[in-house]
Amino acid sequence: MGEKVGMASKLLERFLLVLVVLVATTQAAADGHKSAGGARRRATAEPPVPITILTSAVEKGAVCLDGSPPAYHLDRGSGSGRNSWIVNLEGGGWCDSVLSCGWRKGGYLGSSLHMDKPMFFGGIMSASAVDNPDFYNWNRVMVRYCDGGSFAGEGLDRATGVCFRGQRIWDAAVRHLLSIGMASADRALLTGCSAGGLAAMLHCDQFSAFFAGKNTTVKCLADAGLFLDAVDVSGGRSLRSYFQGVVATHGVAQNLPSSCTGHLDATSCFFPQNIIGNIKTPIFLLNAAYDTWQLRESLAPNGADHNGAWRACKLNRTACNESQLTFLRSFRDQMVATVKDFSGSRSNGLFINSCFIHGQSEMWATWNAPGSPAIGNKGIGKSVGDWYFGRAQVKAIDCPYPCDNTCHHDI
Structure with missing residues (x-):
């Protein structure tokens, strides 16, 4: 009887832990969406871009976690950008179990039924020639994220009906875009941020393959997607444990690069550090050396920060003590070491x-x-544009914190 009670207690504890993590992750994603709204747009906002529900994808099994159709937003190009395309894979974390994915399908990150119908574009997606001089008049597409597995899963949980169809969503979306004009593109850029940045790396060569035999300049950009297999403050590997759940739940292994899975386990091949060296398509990595998501969820998550010593530091960098800053600088050093060989390729940017x-x-x-933000007096937009159009090589790595006074820090 005691063993049963103990087991039940452990199951309840595990359920509550998953629920807390899910709520925190969903709220963080939602807060990110909201907070980015003001920073994403100028005071005089551009018109929102309407949503397109890709109902034809359902017959191919390309569906969100809840079985609803995938979706995208498209702002058509004009003038010199009429035959140029940006395909942006939306980010928003992951779900690492059937339970957490089941909860996730009740929101916009798991169902097109709950997505905002119009979406504001900004940054690299902006239609302003002033704000985005290199890409403003391209065809700009945001593929909505509703699979929870970086567009890489393949599976179905029959007991709950939760669908893990990220790879099919990816394939259906790109094929549809090809059918409505992208097939004749002169230029194409696959991009994504966070979980979308990881997806851009995983799918970069697949994207390029769609244009095989054509005279199309194809490149990729991964923003905030350089998730490291790093040791946390308790000496464990919190993010590896989390990614292990994502890979297993979504059946991601079959869609990971064989150049990696041929000698490493699937979870290792979900980490960018083990795949970027074999990406053949030119790719640009944009990342903060002190990535705040990785600080909160990988380096010092609540489960590893047993006495709450990192709580204030995670909320505001100015609250970090010298010991904590030393730990974070070692994380930066790991990131710089990770991209050392990658940066040696003339075609890649950094x-x-x-x-x-x-x-x-x-x-x-x-x-x-x-x-x-700038490094060597060159900002992010100019750096990416110079790299894409071959105006200059860009291999920019900042000096350690706190030397850069151009940063826009999260608080």
């Missing part, structure tokens, strides 16, 4: 600044606004 932030390409304030 911008790692010493800022406490998560995601910088989709917001007006950090992309190309006056006073936006």
